[in-house]
Amino acid sequence: MDQAVERLGYVVMGVPDVAGSADFYRDVGHLTVHDSSAGTAFLGGGYDHHWLRLEQQDQRRGLLRVGFELGSDDALGDVTDRLDARGIAYEEFGDLDGDAIDRGVRFTDPDGLEIDVYTQMLSRGTKPGQNLVRMQEMLHAVWFSTDPVAAHDFYSGVLGFRASDWIKRNAVFMRSGNNYHHSMGIFRGSPERAATMDHFCILVESIDDVMRARNIATSRGATLQKDVLRHAASGSISVYIADPAAGISFEFCTEHDIVDADHRARILEATPISRDVWMQGTSREEIKRLTNAAMGVTSSDEGLARIANSIA
Ligand SMILES: [Fe+2]
Secondary structure: OOOOEEEEEEEEEEEOOHHHHHHHHHHOOOOEEEEEEOOEEEEEOOOEOOOEEEEEOOOOOEEEEEEEEEOOOHHHHHHHHHHHHHOOOOEEEEEOOOOOEEEEEEEEOOOOOEEEEEOOEOEOOOOOOOOOOOEEEEEEEEEEEOOHHHHHHHHHHHHOOEEEEEEOOOEEEEEOOOOEOOOEEEEEOOOOOOOOEEEEEEEEOOHHHHHHHHHHHHHOOOOEEEEEEEOOOOOOEEEEEEEOOOOEEEEEEEOOOEOOOOOOOEEEOOOHHHHOHHHOOOOHHHHHHHHHHHHOOOOOOHHHHHHHHOOO
16 A cells, blocks of 8 residues: 655644643744634744644644645545545535645544644744754654554555564554554553654754763753664664653654655664663663663563563
8 A cells, every 4th residue: 555644744732821832832842822812832844834733722632633734635635535435524624814834634543643734734934943953854653552453454455554673562653654663653552641742753864863862851940751762663762751741741853764766664672772772782680770760660570570561
């Protein structure tokens, strides 16, 4: 099946204080507010009108919706044909003066997460100036599912995503038309966590940008959810910054693999070294200490057990 989706476009998140969260993403996310109205703010770091849409929500905090850009106008009809064939309801949307989207459809995935696919978003006339953290792409979003295998089948069948790698059958990383290792990732989670976000990721130019983002975040009082590491699956060098208001983290990464079209998905083992290849060669005690610190746990084997069961 053809890849209908070209790339991740945006994530929509509910937060209790839009202005406060917009300030947070300006100060430690290095994004600029491009547009805002009562209860909504649009932020981005490239030519796209937005990568992140914040919505005032007192009850629903965190991920509300994920938007993917299609590779062509024709792909919209292909997607609606596939939704029709599966009996999945969808609604059309798109308002260049409102949500900055030309034409799209919205539907719900098997875990109850709202997904938008669309032809085009408004483009900014200039790219926001960036000296310290030079951003290239809104790269991927990762969320939880009760059944990553079923989610994989859904996203490959309806949108043409292809698996790039699995971590056992507990996590799947899937690529779209731009062939970056993953535009989306799905981690196994409890029913309570299904359709909630783990993180979204912004691709930056080099390790210098990752390290500056890391140091600026800590100097401005933000918490690192995971310190700098390199993933075995994608090859990314990454740092994760906690967003406590939304209950997620966001990642800056570089050196994220572009995958060959005929790449066959591996099934990687669920170990700390799959998560961070820089742990290789350290002692078992040090692996345990680093893993527990990264997982935010203190008991002796809990971090390792969590990795064995799921990489989340
Ligand atoms: Fe990531």
